[in-house]
Amino acid sequence: MPRVLPALAALLSLYLVAPFLAAALQANAADWRGADLAALSRAGLVSIASATLASLLVALGGIPLGYLLVRVPGRGMALLGFVVQLPLALPPLASGILLLFLLGYASPLGRLTGGMLTDSFAGIVLAEAFVSAPFLIVAARSSFAAVDPALEDVAATLGHRPWAVFRHVSLALSRPGIQAGLLLTWLRAFGEFGATVMVAYHPYSLPVYTYVAFGSEGLPAMLPILLPAVLIAMLVMALSLRRRAPVAARQAAGAAPVAMRAPSPAVAAAPEQPLDFTFLWHRNGFELDVAWQTRASRLCILGASGSGKSATLRLLAGLDNPDRGTVTLGGEDLGARPAHARGIAYVPQTFGLLPHLAVAQQVRFGVGCDPERARVWTDRLGLSDLLHRLPVELSVGQQQRVALARALSRPGRLLLLDEPFSALDATLRGELRDELAAFQQDIEMTSILVTHDPEEALLLADELLLLDGGRVLQSGPAEAIFRRPANEVAARLLGARMAAAGQAVAPHSIDIGGGILLEVAGEALPIGPIRWAVHPGRVALAEAGGHPATVIEAGPVRGGRRRLLVRLGDSVFPFDANPGLSHSQSVRLSIDPASLQVWPRQMLDLPTRH
Structure with missing residues (x-):
């Protein structure tokens, strides 16, 4: 002092x-x-x-x-x-x-x-x-x-x-x-x-x-x-x-213990309920023009910061009103209903835990909370020993579990998750992503995840909606979009670090120069010029066979791997290898056909909507 x-x-x-x-x-x-x-x-x-x-x-x-x-x-x-x-x-x-x-x-x-x-x-x-x-x-x-x-x-x-x-x-x-x-x-x-x-x-x-x-x-x-x-x-x-005893402390002290037991039929697989929405929304010079029709139960909106992902989620929840738009779920029109009447559970980036309520009150805070469901999810998410704690006494991972338990403890049809892993370190992020992927199989709600991380999108969603600058770049099945992004902007949203040029010479084969032909999985390619990319972690050294390549630049060792730039045919792209590889070393590389992303070169600057 x-x-x-x-x-x-x-x-x-x-x-x-x-x-x-x-x-x-x-x-x-x-x-x-x-x-x-x-x-x-x-x-x-x-x-x-x-x-x-x-x-x-x-x-x-x-x-x-x-x-x-x-x-x-x-x-x-x-x-x-x-x-x-x-x-x-x-x-x-x-x-x-x-x-x-x-x-x-x-x-x-x-x-x-x-x-x-x-x-x-x-x-x-x-x-x-x-x-x-x-x-x-x-x-x-x-x-x-x-x-x-x-x-x-x-x-x-x-x-x-x-x-x-x-x-x-x-x-x-x-x-x-x-x-x-x-x-x-x-x-x-x-x-x-x-x-x-x-x-x-x-x-x-x-x-x-x-x-x-x-x-x-x-x-x-x-x-x-x-x-x-x-x-x-x-x-x-x-x-x-x-x-006086703080309100939160008094409420926590008076909270009745929740009896825990194993999951029961209260947890069921999500039924098919088609989702259809169209929104046009202007705020502070930003225009959002988005539409999507899907029947999948695991959905993801993927885009960079400022693309309109969170705004779309808030419009779906009824927290903001579009200038023009509609939203139906399972054939029911939700657009005219206020937020409290839509039957939608919303988990914001900050988790939205009320600082004056203990965990037991947080989980049961929703109107119409089902005690049976609350018991199931409190137990399933490992919260049974934390019921009397306040949010300030919880770790970030525990806070997220409480927010999920609260969202799942009342009957609902749509679960909205706004970048739920953004505040977590890499280790905890991976653990909770895997947990959420498992939970998605057991909930009866359609889930929509907002993220800018393509790995999260591919793990937690069956269908994707790609947004850029308030516009839809592409929508459809996750694997199909990953393999065939609509353009280079979409490819980079999906994790492409460097894009290279090539020529589609057969429905499932591309020529990248130097006599190198790469096999490509997925839909048949139209013959003609293309752009392609591959994730650095999906390229492997081949002891026999493979394609000849040359290491032209070696980066520092991070996390037990060395990032290298390799030349393969006429293309240069990054590759994560073991620390032993060095600069100017010839190698042979194997590329899984399913890991290649390919898109027509002439559509480079033409956003598409599907």
């Missing part, structure tokens, strides 16, 4: 404590017998009651206003957020004068109410509400801004209606900050003098009574009057600072 920090903190602390010490030293000189306890009590009750009522009124509108200022974009809301905080910057007397223009006898509102809004208890409440409201609005706005919108999205896809999402997610997570804002609002209202004395001099509130007593009796009479105000403020602050 920098040495200057304690010194500066001590200096300000001393200044804030000193007035209380100075007052305590004058206790013997105070005129305790001259205090009008009846008048003092009335003023204290007026201040307590008016501050409480003003705080309730502010809370009624201030909490929703803080939420809207965060969630509703636009210059109008930004201007509103600026204006409603102005009472913080105004002198209290100026606030009182402004209120007189609104509430005074000569104002339209004053004439309408017969002057009942000034020099009355109602006037005190209105004055205190005006000057104290910004404290709650600022606190609520900051608290809601700290809530990840993805948590609200997940709650909606788990069947919660908008009011339930606000209550169980947004408000629940913002509660500590809002409670602090309410405390500041009450204390500000309780101590308000300037606006109150302008709007409602009578009946006396405690600050106004203190001012009147000081003017007539002087400083020695102030201690008996100040003491109740200090004690009330201290009591309110003490109550607000009382140590």
Whole structure:
């Protein structure tokens, strides 16, 4: 800790404590017998009651206003957020004068109410509400801004209606900050003098009574009057600072253990349910134009960052609305349904775990959660010993398993996974990919995975949709697309590191120059010029046979393998070999016909839609 920090903190602390010490030293000189306890009590009750009522009124509108200022974009809301905080910057007397223009006898509102809004208890409440409201609005706005919108999205896809999402997610997570804002609002209202004395001099509130007593009796009479105000403020602050068990801890402690058992018929293979969607969507200069018809149950949307993958997933979930589009699943039109009514489970990149709920509550958070399914998936995903833990106490891999268990624990028809492995290291990534591949065989939901990793796509999907710049490059069976990408952009999305030129000379044979002919699996090729690629890890050394090649460049050893550039015929491409191979060494290579990617050269720059 920098040495200057304690010194500066001590200096300000001393200044804030000193007035209380100075007052305590004058206790013997105070005129305790001259205090009008009846008048003092009335003023204290007026201040307590008016501050409480003003705080309730502010809370009624201030909490929703803080939420809207965060969630509703636009210059109008930004201007509103600026204006409603102005009472913080105004002198209290100026606030009182402004209120007189609104509430005074000569104002339209004053004439309408017969002057009942000034020099009355109602006037005190209105004055205190005006000057104290910004404290709650600022606190609520900051608290809601700290809530990840993805948590609200997940709650909606788990069947919660908008009011339930606000209550169980947004408000629940913002509660500590809002409670602090309410405390500041009450204390500000309780101590308000300037606006109150302008709007409602009578009946006396405690600050106004203190001012009147000081003017007539002087400083020695102030201690008996100040003491109740200090004690009330201290009591309110003490109550607000009382140590309580955190909400999450209380919920975790009260969570009933979930009895675990082996998978049961609640887990079944996914039935065939055709998916058909078309979306046209514009946002901030980006246009998404996507369409897909498929009957497969394991699907993947593959594309680079910014291609529109996550946007497509959100449109499917109903979290965003297209400018034009339709979506049907199993013949049912989902497009007109809100997110909570679509029966879609959504797992965002961050997993969307609610930080104030333990694992048991996370898994059962979905509306209509089936306890049987929850038991099955909690056990299957290895969570039975973690039920009372909070998300912060879980590893990244455990958090992902909780998110999957929650998504699978309620009846649903479509499981949306938005890059679920992006935050994982390579080892854990591989393990969880294999686990998800196994789980996909046991779930009765169609799954759509969004990723930019072609290995994930080929492992976890039977059909692919390739996106680039908001447009569909290609769609269809995964293996067919891998072997026959529509163009070079598609090939690179599918893992092609370097592309080379060649000539298709037979339906399953390409000439790459130098008398080298490579066999190609898959659909028959039209005779003519082509481009081709092969993954570096799918080329092998051949002890006998194979094709003669020359190593022209050797890279460093990484992970027990050396990346080499080899020349084969007229083509140069990368090859992962053992560390013993060196530069300028002749080798013979074997290339599996099923590992070659081939596409017509003339379609290089022509995106296609299937």
